[in-house]
Amino acid sequence: MLHLRLITPADKTDDVVRLIERTVGATHLAVMPGAARNPAGDVVMCDVAREAGDTLIGGLRTLGIDKSGSIALENIDLSLSLRADRAEDEAPGEGADAVLWEQLSDATHEESTLSITYVAFITLATMIAACGVVLDNAILIVGAMAVGPEFGPLAGFCTALVRRVPRLALRSLIAILVGFAVAMVVTVGFSYFMDAMNLFSDDALKSERPNTNFIYRPDWFSFVVAVLAGAAGMLSLTSAKSGALVGVAISVTTVPAAANAAVAFSYNEYKQAWGSTEQLLLNLLGIVLAGTLTLLLQKFLWAKQRERTARSQLA
Template sequence: MLHLRAICPAESTARAVEVLREHPGVAHLIVHHGVAVQPAGDLVEADVAREAADEIVDALCDLQLDHAGGITLEALDTALSDAADKAEEDAPGEGADAVVWQELVGRTGEEAKFNLTFAAFLTIACLLAAVGVVTDSAVTIVGAMVVGPEFGPLAAVAVGLVLRKGELVRRAALALLLGFPVAMLVTAGATLLGEKAGLFDRAVVNNAHTVDFVYSVGPFSFVVALLAGAAGMLSMTSAKSAALVGVFISVTTVPAAGYAVVAAILGNWDRAGNSVQQLLVNLVGIVLAAAVVLLLRRRKQRAAGLERPLSRG
């Protein structure tokens, strides 16, 4: 279940309540008259089945509540209520399979922004990858995979392509195009300092083989990227968000970026080039698979008559 809160101008409250009252996927409808201060109006609350949320939010947006008021959704971990159980039973479809498109656009849009936090996480991840390379430590490479924040913008690119939201695609692409060079430049500087300080030996790094998988590009590199992209988008569009951790550990985007930097600093241009190729293969594979998953889920919703046109971003 999801908890919905809508701030309504007084003249729109009756229609908003009617929308919620008539939908079978709604329970616990509450109206607080005159409690909203900014923007002024009434507060309408309800618990809605996840599979009904997209249709309900779109109907409320048709009343211009997203402009004249405000609409928020939050997940409910526990709902002990016969009315809630009935709403979930009566709503068409399955909650785990439901895509709340407005939520998805908002979530990916937020994660697609290039900001200090994104740059910091990506830089830390690349530094961890570089440490994993110079110490020949697969465990540290896995740590870099987990820390890397790049799946957010990649998912945003896929969402923007499928929903034809050019601004979302541009913003996400900019985050990646700025984030990776910044992280790699910082990592390059740290690698140079580490070599001059004698923290690692050039010959030892060139002869290490435990982390060779990072720059070894082959058919399975693309297969893994496709599977990871599909799993990641399924996780983002359903209630199975825990699967995202597995996606992070599956792909070698950040490790490839870190390896490319270390190899370039050490003059091993073959490995640097292969690492960059690995990075590109993973980025393209993730976006492609994520977009295909979205297209298939959208087609399924359209076939079931559950999707309405998404015109707002």
């Protein structure tokens, strides 16, 4: 279940209440006239089944509540109520399959912002991966994958493509390109420093490295894994199962490929640097392609579900 807290202008409260009462899957409606001070208005609260949430939010935006008042949404971890159970049963479809587009857009917008924190995380992840490739240490590679925050802007880019929001697409693309560029440049300097300290060496980079040589040898398996991880990552976002994102993060070699390219470049190993760059681009393409197609499929299937529900209600 989801909890909605609204601030509505007094002249729109009746329309909002009627909308909530007509929404199948909404319950626990409460109205507090004149309770809001900034902005001034009434406070309206209700609970709604996740599968009915997108429709209700869309109706509220049509009424202009997001401009003249406020719409706040939060997940309910526990709801002990027969009315809530009945609302979930009556709502069309399954909650796990529902996509809250406004929530997804808001979440990916925040994750897609080029910030100091984002750049710091991706840079630290790339430097950790650099240590992993030189030491041929798979544990460090997995750790770097988990630290890397690059899936956020990739998900934002997919969402922007599906929702046709050019500004979000540009924001996400800038975060991806600038983030990786800064991380790789800093890692080149880090590699020079580690070499001066006799901790990195050209011989270590040129060695067979059985645990990590896949990073600069892209193949179709790399693309297949990226596609599968991209689909899993997008599903985890739309179904609010964020725990699956950790698995997605350690499935795709974006950060390790960037790290290997940077270290190889510092040692003038351009062939290996180019192979790593190909691996990076291949993985980014696979994630974007799978994420976009996953969202499009979810959008199509949910639209069909709503059509079937509307026809059954009319009948």
